[in-house]
Amino acid sequence: MQTNLSGDSDSNVVVRARDVRKFFAEREVVCGLNFDVPQGICFGILGPNGAGKTTLMRMLVGLSPVSSGEYSLFGQDVADAALHHRIGVVPQQDNLDPDFSVFKNLMVYANYFSIDKDTAQKRAYELLEFASLSARANDGVMSLSGGMRRRLMIARSLVNDPDLVVLDEPTTGLDPQARHLIWQRLRSLKTRGKTLILTTHYMEEAAELCDDIMVLDHGKILDRGTPRELINRHVEPEVVAIRGLNTEADTKLLCADLEVRFEQVGDTWFCYMQDARSLVARCAEDASLTFIHRPASLEDVFLKLTGRDLREEA
Amino acid sequence: MDILTLNPRHIWAVWYRNYLVWRKLIVASMLGNFGDPFLYLLGLGYGLGMYIGEMGGIPYMAYLASGILCSSAMNTATFEGLYSAFTRMNHQGTWEGMLATPVRVQEVVAGEIVWAASKSLISGTAILLVAGILGGVQDWSTAWMAVPVIMLIGLAFAGPALVICAIAPSYDFFMYYFTLVVTPMFLFCGVFYPVDALPEFVQWFAQVLPLTHAVQLIRPLLTELPLVNPLLHISVLLAYALVGYAIAANLARKKLIR
């Protein structure tokens, strides 16, 4: 049953993409991507709105046909329906069943996987425990908060005990507490040996969770690496974010004689440098400026790679 | 084409999901199933029957009961396949959720069709009982055979309903289907009076519509009228069910798997 698409069978590779493309009508939204995802990691696909993250995910789970290229999961073509037994999917949009309770949602979903009732029941209770929803088991899903609904979506994606869990923007729109709880749960999934693939446009989320990040924009890979690697590769270690500067000339004047790289985003100037002490001292002398001095983060990598133009829905 | 790749276990899972929702609302649902036909048969069967007396050689109550049974099976499957399935397909993301599991799109469509037909079966059987109480059934020795036929009728209307569901841009679109297809069938396919009372070209037209064949199968089973050409009627109904399924499955795939 296990037929390998390509000769080199690397059992360690969960996802394999070779020149994967997707066209909507004439428009190419995924432009010939090549990447592998090794087993057991949390792989992050990072990109602004419209980058093609959801399309890439939907193709991976067979919800969208691949226009061309080779895209495989566990050595099988992504179009193979049998793969669904091994994957869990948390889509960008909640699609819990509003007609059922929290518990029934899990039971009904398990039935789609042909899981027998006793096993499903046992798993449903475990998953409710895992998602901290045991107390809400008999409540209708419409009464849940956004964070609870997301946790239930994640629990639901685990009813078939998948090897790979695919999550599309798992914490978008949630408050920080809800987000941290979900992060904690996702980390615990990883320690249980599951491979996670998630998309996000929250840098903090990527930095917290991902072992390996692929930065995507306009359907192309801009770079790939661990959060640390990306930061070291693309940005200077320190950042001073300054507000209150009116023009580029003002900024240049402030930074005279210093080795600085600027990025302007809205009314804020980001100044990247090896050692920011002297700039911080200058800022402190000028009462008209507000500034923050911090180490460089993925956010800075993201701004540099994807540019500062505002995107759809931005 | 994958429309022949059907796992019965998956179809059942889709069906069962809808059944569980229906079960929650069983009282309201059953009230409609028994109440509406009861009123129809009482109002039209007795009221109109008083003036009409006989139709096609049998008491009007018996004539009407078999027609109402068929039209009700049509309406039930149509409503379920249009409005309810549309909600699950487009608004609740129920289908999309299923497609992230081993259940395939053609199995979702098949499950929905069988479910819509099951609702016809429930309402049709309810009418059969009501008709029996009101004297609309002349011959119980064949009337019980109507039960599997009602399921077939449900399938024949659920298939086309799912096609319309898959092409509809919004709920409003269904009005066209009701005005142009369902209502004409209700009036011209022999529910209230024999088709041969109509102008000849309308009769021809009525012969290609599924409700005509449904009525011509059911009426002889419930009454003393002779059953003519049963295989033709069964074939037409089966064809509507199967062609409807095939088209709906393809359309739904195009719409959901983009």
Ligand SMILES: Nc1ncnc2c1ncn2[C@@H]1O[C@H](COP(=O)(O)OP(=O)(O)O)[C@@H](O)[C@H]1O
């Ligand atoms: N079904 C579709 N038909 C046409 N264009 C689409 C469709 N789905 C997505 N797109 C387009 O493809 C691009 C990538 O979208 P998407 O994958 O949703 O991006 P992301 O998830 O990164 O925000 C966007 O420009 C979007 O408008």
Ligand SMILES: [Mg+2]
């Ligand atoms: Mg997206």
